[in-house]
Each structure stands twice: as structure tokens, then as C-alpha cells.
Amino acid sequence: MRCVIARFPFELTKSGVLESMKGVKPEQATGATVIIGRRTYPVKQVGQVVTRQDRRDFSAGEVLRAMTQLGFTCRDVPQAAPPVDTLTPVQKASAMLGTPKSR
Secondary structure, eight states, rough: EEEEEEEEEOOOOOOHHHHHHHHHHOOOSSSEEETTTTTEEHHHHHHHHHHHOOOOGGGGHHHHHHHHTOOOOOOOOOOOOOOOSSOOOOHHHHHHHOOOOOO
């Protein structure tokens, strides 16, 4: 499949991406990821290995689009869950002091 990444055309295939990523150790993911085989790779690492370009030359969106079209599972940055039970400063202080003991 023909993909344009960083204004350069690439002929990418699913088997070609699998072969390129074979033996590559996944880095710690802090953003969007691509699942290739049994491993989860950061999108920028996949783009760098597949295109042989510097990570600053392409966007994560370009690689995500190409990997999705090839049939790989892509995940965006997980959203942080909102705090469930937020206490006011007075409630926190009260909880830290505990309940009064009976004499």
C-alpha cells in the first residue's frame, strides 16, 4: 500500500512492517502506540524503523493512519481518570485528625 509520511511516498505492506520490527525492542510508550505481533510499540519508534527517517520529520498521526490502514491495532494516549472522591482541605484535615476518642 502506498503511504505518504513526511511528504515522502512509501510502499508499505503488513508483512514488511512485521519484518522490519522483528527483533526491535519496544521503548517505553508515553503517547500513542501500535500493536505489532505481541508487542506494543510507540508510534514514533515504528515510524522511525519503517521509514528510516528521524522522528522529528513526521507526525504520529501520519504513522497511525498508515498502520491503521495496514490493519494494525493502534491506541491513543490513555486518558487519565478523573478523581473519584475529591475532598476539600477542611475534609482532608478532619480525616487526618480522625474521630475524637470518648473518655
